[in-house]
Amino acid sequence: MGTPHGVLGTWVVILLLHWCGLGEASHQVFTELQSVSPAVVDTKLRTGYHFQPPKHWINDPNGPLYYKGIYHLFYQYNPKGAVWGNIVWAHSISKDLINWIPLEPAIYPTKPFDINGCWSGSATILQDGTPIILYTGIDPKEHQVQNIAFPKNLSDPYLQEWVKPDYNPIIAPTVRLNASAFRDPTTAWLGLDKHWRVLVGSKWNKRGKAILYRSRDFKNWTMVKHPFHSAVNTGMWECPDFYPVAEKGKIGLDTSMHGRGMKHVLKVSLDLTRFEYYTIGTYDHTTDRYLPDATAMDNSSGLRYDYGNFYASKTFYDPEKKRRILWGWANESDSVDADKAKGWAGIQAIPRTIWLDPSGRQLLQWPIEELRTLRGKQVHIRDKIVKSGDYFEVKGIQTAQADVKVEFDVSSLNLEKVEPFDYAFSNDAQALCKIKGADVKGRVGPFGLWVLASSNMQEKTAVFFRIFKAGEKHVVLMCQDTTRSSLSPDLYKPTFAGFVDLDIKKTGKISLRSLIDHSVVESFGEKGKTCITSRVYPSLAIGSDAHLFVFNNGEENIRVSKLKSWEMKRPSMNEA
Ligand code: DQQ
Secondary structure, three states: OOOOHHHHHHHHHHHHHHHHHOOOOOOOOOHHHHOOOOOOOOOOOOOOOOEOOOOEEEEEEEEEEEEOOEEEEEEEEEOOOOOOOOOEEEEEEEOOOOOEEEEEEEEOOOOOOOOOOEEEEEEEEOOOOOEEEEEEEEOOOOOEEEEEEEEOOOOOOOOOOEEOOOOOOOEOOOOOOOOOOEEOOOOOEEOOOOOEEEEEEEEEOOEEEEEEEEEOOOOOOEEOOOOOEEEOOOOOEEEEEEEEEEOOOOOEOOOOOOOOOEEEEEEEEEOOOOEEEEEEEEEEOOOOEEEEOOOOOOOOOOEOOOOOOOEEEEEEEEOOOOEEEEEEEEOOOOOHHHHHHHOEEOEEOOOEEEEEOOOOOOEEEEEOHHHHHHEEEEEEEEEEEEOOOOEEEOOOOOOOEEEEEEEEEOOOOOHHHOEEOOHHHOOOHHHHHHHOOOOOOEOOOOEEEEEEEOOOOOOOEEEEEEEEEEOOEEEEEEEEEOOOOOOOOOOOOOEEEEEEOOOHHHHOEEEEEEEEEOOEEEEEEOOOOEEEEEEOOOOOOOHHHOEEEEEEOEOOOEEEEEEEEEEEOOOOEOOO
């Protein structure tokens, strides 16, 4: 208790690296902690509509797929405790991606090729419709190897049993590879030559890389000589994901799709920073080379799906609704002691539909449409001015488990007179937001929402925008500030931020949607251009004591053109 704030950040980073990052072959098993599984799991701050098992630790989403009318989600799970360890592939199924039924774990250590762990991987649907799984196993020498698993019974839409053939591993690290940094195979795709391709995340010294393998039969794999893609000083590339996106429209594409009118996305999760980055680029199916567009950076100043607690994500193509869906792990901000006491740690963020922005410069994301089925009682506000330094409460519904959409209108303001943008922060929205927090007055902004706020506002999480002038253009900053989210001192309370690629002078307005769920806030700025997820653990703003406000701490008055907020119902979430 009482960790001084100054060292808290470092302390949490070290902690996170230890629990879930697993640095190089450093996967630790907290044996002494695992017996501390409480009889009663603390439900006070458990999420209501986010994916979570009844208890214990979860991390990466694995091998999401759709088969015979059923969505499957596998995930890294510790069946014995609320800390990382004993990892198996837990398995849940759903008809709507909202209500989930738990099944027995699909893959767990049994064979020499995975005896020390069954780590992350992906699913591929073969041309005849057979789903298969590729995952990383940890062998007796602690080497990371890639294994295959098949469903035992293809007529079972629940795919309850999986078989790991004895010819595993199908890809083992050669001497020229780093055997403790060689993991997380992607979904495979079929080339024009009818050979399969798959990427495996790795690093060599400090250079992060994705290694490409090819196979004719999915059993015998050969490493392709040229590096598929790599970047200096990025460290281990965990959980790579590689897929095509249509240049126009929201429609998703199967991972093996090729032809005109598409771009490709390569996403990597950087073990060094515990954040993810993606590039948009061109993939040449004949030469097997991927070239990121000049606008997309390859490193830690690049594009991110989410600027907050969001890691080890994975997409899959949903053939039923012809869309690509993104799953991401919303890692914890709570302390290990609190996780042990609660009896659970980690959730999956709400699945998001993902597609290319018409500008081609970035991806857009939006919570899957099925989420709307959980909306209950609502309030609707129109045309309300929030004066400089003022705020109002959104009353009439409970807001600890809610979905709120708001549109701010700045069209009548003189945007030529806003604060000048300091170019030193061009690549660091987070640093800018730390200085220009929710209470630091600007000209236009900060304005936005206070969510999970206590009635006296001692606790509140701020989600807000701020507008700057940069030469002839404007810069829009979106922040999610958790520094005042809880009175508890033992938490990681970062300010997360990203820029919003928006010509605010032209649009005259900006929108925000926040999914609030007891201990998580997932926010989508300007229709999914900039997304930020935070885990928060209020000590006062809990249940019916949680409030929702709209605030404006800028000098200019802001108009809320419309606001809608819904109470969210509880789906059936992995109840036995
Ligand atoms: N988690 C898995 C690894 C992966 C890491 C182990 C990312 O396969 O690299 O639980 O969070």
